[in-house]
Amino acid sequence: MYANFKKKFKDNIIRGKMWKAARSTTVDDFQICMAEIKKLNEKAWEWLNEISPSQWSKSYFSVYPKCDMTLNNLCEIVNGDREVLEARSSPIYSLLEMLRIKIMNRRARRRA
Template sequence: MGGCGTIYCEEIRRSNPGSIVVLNTLVDKASVQPKFRRLYIFLVAVKSGFVRGCRKIVGVDGCHLKGEYDGQLLIAVGVDPNNAMYPMAWCVVENENKYTWTWFITLLKLDVNITQDNEHEWTFINDRQKASHVPLFHDEMEDTKKEDPEAYEWLAKIAPRHWSRSHIKDTVKCDMVSNNLCEAFNRAILEARDKPIIEMLEWIRCYLSKRMVFRREWIAKRSDELLPNCYTKLETLKDWSASSSTIWFGDLQF
């Protein structure tokens, strides 16, 4: 796929100026030809929409390719103003490990301009977040220690703020603590994952293009001040708060 991959990347850049496409190859010793290794894509229209309208919250996940070629598809999904999924960037890699994830996340950080000065504003979500508060986290860790000491030692070496929602910083004003958006995207592209790599990438690009047009036309027809998912959540909170009591504590304190 080396030569075809290069042509595909150039066509993406030509037809979508400003898009980021990074192709990583290895030289095959037998044929002395470039051999496909990894490919990262972040379309300019997708990036523009994310920067202008989405929160600084990103879900990341990986899934197996099901076709003739082995590999993994790594994805990054944002949250749009309606609290729905906003697919951002995707990357085909040889397998899922520390090095391929580092490659993917490093490119993603450059594209959305995550720096040491602003990284505290960002939250990344993956599948390792279960204990909802600190006492429960400690109880679960003690149970893990009894059940599997090696697993406990492995987890203990990782700062809890990186993987447990009990330690997520409260500066993130979003109650999304699962990675369901990535799961939804994986289901949406299930049909594409058994195709050859370039055909799969084109399927994903076309899917996103049609999705963006549909949602743009949908939002243009609405005149509400709040989007549907946000309105539903607000109404639910209103119903829930009706059973609460308020006690005045002077001035504007309650």
């Protein structure tokens, strides 16, 4: 969705507002962000309104998933990582423990 939005709307301010709306955690915050987008660019607002907010805004996500990351590409953390490549020769428990620590640190950084 973002790639299509980025192609159509090149303004960095609009893109920033779209991300702010996507990351907003309450419906009220989302509505405020969408009003700001409408003031800046009505076409962008219309484009975003065509897509259900439950597909792209955190404020409309189900409360049942227990992961608060908008994007959960955990496999990207370890693909090609030098530490992981070096740890491949270690025992499986050590490798998994290293991966666990790496993922937990990344999640903690993203929440801050």
